[in-house]
Amino acid sequence: MGTSSAAVKLPSNRSSSGARRRRTRCRKCEACLRTECGECHFCKDMKKFGGPGRMKQSCIMRQCIAPVLPHTAVCVVCKEAGKEDTLEEEEDKFNFMLMECSICNEIVHPNCLKVSDASGVVNDELPNCWECPKCNHAGKSGKQKRGPGFKYASNLPGSLLREQKPVKEEGDVVSSAAKRRPDREETPRYRPDEALHRQPPLLSPCNLPRPRPEDKLRKKRKLFDDDEDEDLGVRKKEKSDDPYFSKLLHQIKTEEDDEDAYEEENEEGREPHFRGGVERKGRLGDAEEEGDDKDSRNELLNPFIKTPVGDSDQSHCSSPQAGPSSEGGSETQEKGQRPKARRKRRLPNRELSRELSKALNQEIQKTEDCLANENRQPLKVEPETENEEPKKLFRNGSELGDQRPHLKTKEMNGTPWELRHFYPSPITPLGFNRSTPTNRPAPPHSPPKCVQMERHVIRPPPISPPPDRLPLKDGKTHVIQREVWMKIFGYLTHQELCVCMRVCKTWNRWCCDKRLWTKIDLNRCTSITPLMLSGIIRRQPVSLDLSWTNISKKQLSWLINRLPGLRVLKLSGCSWAAVSALCTSSCPLLRSLDVQWVEGLKDAQMRDLLSPPTDNRPGQLDNRCKLRNVEDLRLAGLDITDTSLRLISRQMPLLSNLDLSYCNHINDQSVNLLTAAGTTTRDSLTEINLSVCNRVTDHSLNFFKRCGSICQIDLRFCKQVTKTACERFIAEMSVSVPFRLKEDKLLQKSS
DNA sequence: ATGAACGTTTGT
């Protein structure tokens, strides 16, 4: 191929924003190591799977997470390939590896550049990618283009990425501030009383909550839209010319090792703040953190580690990515923010208990040395700022005026700071917010716009197993083993875990252990950001609650395709548009699906959900229902009729628990269908919830007598069901199965 | 705006 340089268009010319060098898979990431799923669109297109082979795309599950420059790439200056492999020192490695500029596309060895004091801005999200010193210095703006070779691009069904709208931005910026507000979806859509959801009936059966009408108005946010950003007027990237800053940037180096790279991705500032059990107060998370957090954090992680942590964080988390951050950095400086302000990360949960903080401190102290050691990497300033700005930006969307909008730039560069908004609003602890229908979380000011998404990389967990013990400075390791730590971590809330993840690399990895994140709850988290999504992927939960979020179809589809182990999925209150992602993605392992109160989900949609993939090609017929393994199905509040029930009874042989409460169209005939001879549901059903189904009458009880496994029948608040009938049912069943009335019209097997 | 198609590049 070297020969092909001619064929490879853009040899000499490339510097002037010619075509980018195509990238190729790294072959090391988790995705690359996978085998083709055989089920996604692209697989089905492949000849080997019986398709026509026209699409020529790689399996969705195998899309490389960190595409690299092809081996044929050479330095535009010395014409040689990357030489990092021949070197030991990290610093050297960086200088001798090929770096592709995302702005001018030039590929060079940093070492081959003359500009001595120049600084490049490394994109840590994509290997061998930076904004070269020339461009950086020239103040060229970050690529509006997609990051080099970034595959999760527009034509990818599963992609999270959106093409950017280059021109628009600047204009938008200013003008939009005022005008945007209105159309922004600030008002949470109306939702039925929380009690309605999922929990068995409530208290006031009378008013059937029907969340519909205005829901329709609800506008789904685009994946990466963030109007607010535009509002902030920060669209335009401004380069930092601050010499001091540049200097710092110059020191950027790549991670010490791949692992770090991965880890850093992480959590600290950017990590999604998964809901833990702790109450969160601030409005827009960021806000409060600004002040308090910083303090609390200092208290927590403090004295000793302060520095180490800071450094470490930087090295980890923003590692080479100076880019975006850099801007921020300079900003801060200009603003007179002294170095002392190491960098405040947004604390996921400032409520960390004293105990925990103490423990942390102790532990940290012990490992301090080692940390300090490994953190001794060149200091990067960005991170600090990086974390700061966003807050401001967010916090006051509009007042932002005086807040140096340029900071914004940063995100544009791909620093996924939006992560910080994992807890966009004052969400109360899980258990609580459910029961407090009135105060729903304040609408997020607006989701961070992620113009930069293209560069958002979903990193797989590091390939090497996490260390078994904390490394100490003296080369020894800490006495406590990982598994012991894991037990301790097991007691922490997710928010607390996020804090721990910022302590050091090792903790970062430990705390990301799947076992600690089997259930991720984003219920009512109104703004689902790409980074949250990647955070989810990284943790591979078994159970995921996205209820009442405005997740989009694309996001959901993307998620599902990457959560092969997902068993429980809660989507109540989401739009059908989003839920329809289930039609095209397959999740054969799903055991529990909650689609209560999904707007627009009626018979026709149910059919789409349950029907086998439409594009079956000869050769790979999977005529089975995509949700064939669902055992627990929640359909409360849907306008479905017998048509759907017929499908369900045929397609879900394992269905055990069915929630049809608040389904106004459900009647005796529906129950008849479910329990008819020859259906599998007849024997598989153990619990059924028909509460507040006003068309169900006493007659239905007779049908339930044929169910061999039924244990609970909830008919509470069914106007046409009488207590007498229930008692009769109990009496008649007593011969074979003893039932009792647990509550009025709530029949339960007594065993 | 989204998804399909396809020319071309890349690795073997």
Next chain:
DNA sequence: ACAAACGTTCAT
């Protein structure tokens, strides 16, 4: 030479 698949263009 061939299979894989990147990234642009076309079609809807």
